[in-house]
Amino acid sequence: MSNYVDLDRIRRATAEKPEGDSARAGDIFDKAFSSVELARADEAKTIGIYPYFQPISAQHGGTATVDGREMIITGSNDYLGLTQDTRLEEAAKAVFDDFGTSCTGSRFLTGTLSLHEELERRLADFLGAEAILTFSTGFLGALAVLSSLTGRQDILYFDRENHASLYDGARLSFGSLRKYKHNDLDHLERLLAKDADKPGGRMIVTDGVFSMSGHIADLPGIVELARKYGARVAVDDAHATGVLGKNGRGTPEHFDQEGEVDLIIGTFSKSFASVGGFVAGSRVVVNYIKHTARPFIFTAALPAMQVAATLKALEIMETEPEHREKLWENVARLRNGMNALGFDTLGSETPIVPVLIGPDELTVLFWKALWEEGIFTTPALPPGVPTGQSLIRTSVNANHGPEQIDRLLEVFAGVGEHLGVIG
Numbered sequence: 001m002s003n004y005v006d007l008d009r010i011r012r013a014t015a016e017k018p019e020g021d022s023a024r025a026g027d028i029f030d031k032a033f034s035s036v037e038l039a040r041a042d043e044a045k046t047i048g049i050y051p052y053f054q055p056i057s058a059q060h061g062g063t064a065t066v067d068g069r070e071m072i073i074t075g076s077n078d079y080l081g082l083t084q085d086t087r088l089e090e091a092a093k094a095v096f097d098d099f100g101t102s103c104t105g106s107r108f109l110t111g112t113l114s115l116h117e118e119l120e121r122r123l124a125d126f127l128g129a130e131a132i133l134t135f136s137t138g139f140l141g142a143l144a145v146l147s148s149l150t151g152r153q154d155i156l157y158f159d160r161e162n163h164a165s166l167y168d169g170a171r172l173s174f175g176s177l178r179k180y181k182h183n184d185l186d187h188l189e190r191l192l193a194k195d196a197d198k199p200g201g202r203m204i205v206t207d208g209v210f211s212m213s214g215h216i217a218d219l220p221g222i223v224e225l226a227r228k229y230g231a232r233v234a235v236d237d238a239h240a241t242g243v244l245g246k247n248g249r250g251t252p253e254h255f256d257q258e259g260e261v262d263l264i265i266g267t268f269s270k271s272f273a274s275v276g277g278f279v280a281g282s283r284v285v286v287n288y289i290k291h292t293a294r295p296f297i298f299t300a301a302l303p304a305m306q307v308a309a310t311l312k313a314l315e316i317m318e319t320e321p322e323h324r325e326k327l328w329e330n331v332a333r334l335r336n337g338m339n340a341l342g343f344d345t346l347g348s349e350t351p352i353v354p355v356l357i358g359p360d361e362l363t364v365l366f367w368k369a370l371w372e373e374g375i376f377t378t379p380a381l382p383p384g385v386p387t388g389q390s391l392i393r394t395s396v397n398a399n400h401g402p403e404q405i406d407r408l409l410e411v412f413a414g415v416g417e418h419l420g421v422i423g
């Protein structure tokens, strides 16, 4: 197998720097001019194996059109398949005349719409929470929640595989961060016990569904440890709201732990087929975040059209369980199919079905072979995944047809055998 990285080319690329700049010592841009990552990306583009930022010109059902070619797309987060639902489009259009294209102001000042408050009330009813605060994205929500609540003496306990937004929220705070091995509650307990005599508050923070492995956090175990050591629990349920639980209320409902979780951080950019984020919690804590979180106060509010689309998605989520049922039917078809072919799907139990390939180069070659066969996927390489565990992240939505999933499996089988990933 050829190595897709030509080190000589990388060295040449990293040597390129505009004339004159070299005279300036300690130029802050040096890291860009000498970036191995950029040189590697350029090299991959030159030889046609760069998988990212592929521009999609149209999307229908389970397909995406790229360069005029319609491909089966897998790996998107449109779990309930609502991004093309005409009812969401109509809802967005209906508020356009009253609110136009943007709020152009922060929620704190001129950007709070009656629609924001309606969404917060309706979502609180759905999740059984006392209060909800919405954000312009889920990423900003994580920054807002963790930075406003975590003071100097406070300690956050993180599953190592937590999403980047949570890590950045922790970095933005003044507290300390302890990382425990992925889903390893013995490790978590050792860390909690070690800090038992330290002052300050503590909070265990975990993804509900992990975005790369598709694993579900052991929420009952986490809640038990939290009670034992006096910690709060925050769950980022970005990949679980609308997906897990009989009524789609996410990881807490899945484990019958509703009411046991202190904060749920969520997004509208996945099952809700919109954009934006939220936190659900007690009235006082949510109100505190509302009045102190800089990533909430100092950024423009969610536009009305997105809020209206989210509200419509919520209504569909509550009244039409058939989308979730179809999603799980598709998940079973995909995951069972991959497992039957001999792929390692890392024990995923959710619509995120990772296909472990291993070495980076092999994973990129695998991606390229899928691409040539008309399958749109994205590889996950380090640092997004542990070294040596690169994977192709597949997922299906409610609007994939059985014939699309079967075609996907057929192509994976052919490529997997050709590249020696399966026997």
Ligand SMILES: Cc1ncc(COP(=O)(O)O)c(C=O)c1O
Pocket (backbone or CB within 6 Å): 137, 138, 139, 140, 142, 163, 165, 207, 211, 236, 238, 239, 266, 267, 268, 269, 275, 276, 277
């Ligand atoms: C686990 C998790 N949390 C948070 C986010 C951020 O959500 P948003 O797209 O709304 O910024 C994502 C999105 O990729 C995610 O996967």
